Amino acid sequence: MKKGLKIVLSILICTMLFSSLVGCGNQSKEKGDKVDKQDNSKEVKTLKITMHASWYGKGWQAVEKDINERTEELGYKLDFDKIAEGEQGTQILQTRAAAGDLPDILCTNGLQGIDPDLHCIDKVIDLTDQDWTKNYDDKILKSNYGYNEKILAMPLGGTNFPGIFYNKKVFSDLDIEIPTDWDEFLSACEKIKAAGKVPFYVAGKDSWTVQIFNIAGLQREYKGKDISKEYIDLMTNKTSIVDYDKLKDSYAKLKELKDKGYIQENWLSDNYEGQQKAIVDGTAGMTCNATWMMEEIQIGISLMQDLQDLKTIKIY
Template sequence: MKKRAMILCALTLLAGTVFAGCSNSKNAGGSPGGSETPASASSSATASGAQQSEGVSNDKKFTIRAGAWFLDDRAYQVAFKKAIEDGYKKLYPNAKIQWDVTLGATYFDKLKAQFASDTAPDVTFYQTLDYAKAGNLLDLSNEPWVSKMSESSKKDPTLNYEGKIYGASGWGYLAGGIWYNQKLFDELGIQPPKTVQEFLDACEKIKAAGKTPIALGFKDLWTADMFLMCWLQSYTFPNDPDFGKKLYDGTIKFDDATIQKVYQNIETMKSKGYFNENALSIDWPQSAQLFASGEAAMIVQGPWMPASNKENIAKGGYDSFQIGFFPFMDDQGHQSLVVNSGSGLGINAKTKLVQESKDLVNLILSPEIMGPWQEGEGSLPTLEGVEVKSTDPVNDTVKQYLDSGLTLPYKLSAFMPASASNAMIDVLTKVVSGVKFNPSDLQAAQNAMEKDKATVVLPQS
């Protein structure tokens, strides 16, 4: 994909938007649907809000299962679930939504096992096209909301397989960057760094002030994946737009000097004490607490960070501060950000509640439900009619970076099998644990690429 086309693709997501996940490297009994009484398809849902057809009522009793990995106890997540339950009750007064939630990456292993045993939820949020390739997801190409998706989201590698749509995005994500305590930066006279050396200099100044430069929560391995892939993003594609394809073709190897440089940077940061000592034993919420409390100056996270940080400060009684943002960079100051869905909302191909599941998806995608939730997530709407409101000034900063640099709809990991990505994360966690980086450690990723290359679905250009 040419640079101009890629920038236009991302800007499509941003049109008319004011800015408000978990990525996934390491990924109950009963039949699908959990129906108490088989429910008939007696309601029709519109793309704008799943409104029941006039004169139609459905008093059948049934339980519909909905799966997710991110629905925790944050206020906007609780409100999201309640709005869905209330809206669905209007469509099906005697229906019950059973939430099948497992927080974090464990969800994906569980979902894979559930599909294999025919016990997966009727409606589920998911990541990667593995489920569509395996025939687990219903083809949703003819659903009314598809025509309201942005053109870039229709091509999203999470949603589109062999020209068919298997999941709704409804939201787009800035796939990670560096959020910082602007108050602390101002007190220390630090400007947002533009090069790696400036970044390391900032870390040294923060450490000298008695603070942890960057809070890591690598017990959640998706945060490790985000950290690594975001930094690789700015070292690779701005300098070689075909870097990912070359890695896939084998003309670039995993021990390439560019990839090594990122690991060497991380080794330097570890050796100088720029990470919290418990980086591998705490999860992302705990790392977010370090950041909110003022103990750590920076954190690598997704676009939900501004809203989450405000909530963490309020709950913890910490001193308030304005959050800032800047992307990872390379030695020369090149930077690249990723905007994509990163996840989909699909329907179990074997559900006994086909229409009821479609109605639930349409309801979730309605502006009344999707808009407020996206504000909390800090995500970008990719469905016509959905608006996200936010007054946080950091969102203007994010937009400036997106407008001024290389924005892509995919990460480097889109060009490799999950096994290779996992092998790269294993090397990262070793380095963060204090083990000296050895380029030969990346051979495991190369072996995984060669072994599992057939599982890769390359991003569309």
């Protein structure tokens, strides 16, 4: 099984490396076509794409294979730079950004972190007037892929939503109805716990998974608002996270699950792979993640039927 976040968007970053390659190409043209006529080949540029290692799935592998098999025709090739997940990956990017070592394309799960984390927003290419932007709602683009009224990123991949996954067989065997509110959710947890199973699995070793439960609270907080503006206001201390009642409510609910023993004891050492396995084999009744997890559960044809036993529910 693969680990990690699904690609949400791609940030295009102009680097010195890319600029120098373009400069070399232009220089060759100024000198004429003698070089091309002599070796009968085009200059091949390399585009560096940085992403988390777990994101480098079959789709990206197919793209890389297709393009790199046609480098002479296209005039460029792809070089995938695969880095670690979470805080370790962020530290790698911070070190590189401080040294001016940025990729041509950075795949990340949030544009807003580019400035406070990497301090390189001035290096990001403005995509506002590109033709592809006409295919999207301007308000959505600026809210999700914009910064200071400019489009600096593009959507890449499918749309994903956070939610509570539950195993249908576990619910059926224990005669549990699908919860529609928090009290019913807690009641379901109690029944699952009494049956000797983990009511709510948390993969604390891969810390990014834990935040998804609380991101849902943040989404409730930002509903109907300009996400980009709200985030910038938060990062510039115009607003404070302590004022986010819905977000604080999410933290309180997660803590309540832990305090009532509905989360497994080894949650700090359990990882995302274990989370997927537990919800598929029914060791756990429920867990929280995003819809990309369905795609990442690749455990063989023999277990594909088990995937049909997974659903998502909304509890608050």
